[in-house]
Amino acid sequence: DTGVSQDPRHKITKRGQNVTFRCDPISEHNRLYWYRQTLGQGPEFLTYFQNEAQLEKSRLLSDRFSAERPKGSFSTLEIQRTEQGDSAMYLCASRLIGTEAFFGQGTRLTVV
Amino acid sequence: GQQVMQIPQYQHVQEGEDFTTYCNSSTTLSNIQWYKQRPGGHPVFLIQLVKSGEVKKQKRLTFQFGEAKKNSSLHITATQTTDVGTYFCAGLRNYGQNFVFGPGTRLSVLP
Numbered sequence: 505d506t507g508v509s510q511d512p513r514h515k516i517t518k519r520g521q522n523v524t525f526r527c528d529p530i531s532e533h534n535r536l537y538w539y540r541q542t543l544g545q546g547p548e549f550l551t552y553f554q555n556e557a558q559l560e561k562s563r564l565l566s567d568r569f570s571a572e573r574p575k576g577s578f579s580t581l582e583i584q585r586t587e588q589g590d591s592a593m594y595l596c597a598s599r600l601i602g603t604e605a606f607f608g609q610g611t612r613l614t615v616v
Numbered sequence: 617g618q619q620v621m622q623i624p625q626y627q628h629v630q631e632g633e634d635f636t637t638y639c640n641s642s643t644t645l646s647n648i649q650w651y652k653q654r655p656g657g658h659p660v661f662l663i664q665l666v667k668s669g670e671v672k673k674q675k676r677l678t679f680q681f682g683e684a685k686k687n688s689s690l691h692i693t694a695t696q697t698t699d700v701g702t703y704f705c706a707g708l709r710n711y712g713q714n715f716v717f718g719p720g721t722r723l724s725v726l727p
Binding site: 537539544545546547548549552560595597603604605606607608609610 | 620622649651657658659660661664704706714715716717718719720722
């Protein structure tokens with residue numbers, strides 16, 4: 505148990521539907537990251553927050569993707585109008601500045 | 617943009633043999649981290665290297681950061697079946713805040 509919780513663990517959705525994932529980081533961690541990982545690849549950066557501020561977004565993050573961390577605690581990642589190419593493992597990680605990242609178990613999204 | 621590459625992509629070894637994976641960045645890094653991901657699991661932090669030429673050891677694992685801070689290596693001595701998994705390096709570029717992961721090296725250990 506790394507202390508970072510993600511919900512749900514698995515999500516199957518039909519193409520065109522919206523999905524939302526939640527991440528609860530380790531409580532004292534001020535930085536929260538979202539990554540996407542496909543089979544056989546390394547985690548691919550999507551976005552990160554420092555407290556409630558979203559400081560960086562990957563160019564890979566299309567307009568269909570949005571992330572929030574409203575009170576600097578938990579975060580949500582929403583994908584609108586899902587496409588089959590969105591099928592992947594979505595990983596959340598948290599850390600304190602200068603230290604290692606702790607990853608959650610991930611949410612596996614399958615778009616059918 | 618910054619790219620982080622790793623070789624080899626796969627490595628199959630007999631239990632007891634040594635294993636090395638190499639990580640190369642297209643840009644100078646301020647630090648580098650190594651993670652291990654077991655099949656079906658999530659990445660788990662192994663170590664962070666910060667200084668040029670730094671070498672750190674964890675039991676049978678030896679990590680090295682290159683003098684130019686653009687490459688790193690992980691060496692495992694006398695592999696065991698528990699070493700099975702994918703090893704990722706993740707580089708933090710100078711003045712950057714985001715770690716860029718390499719594609720990983722998948723290690724299989726045959727008993």
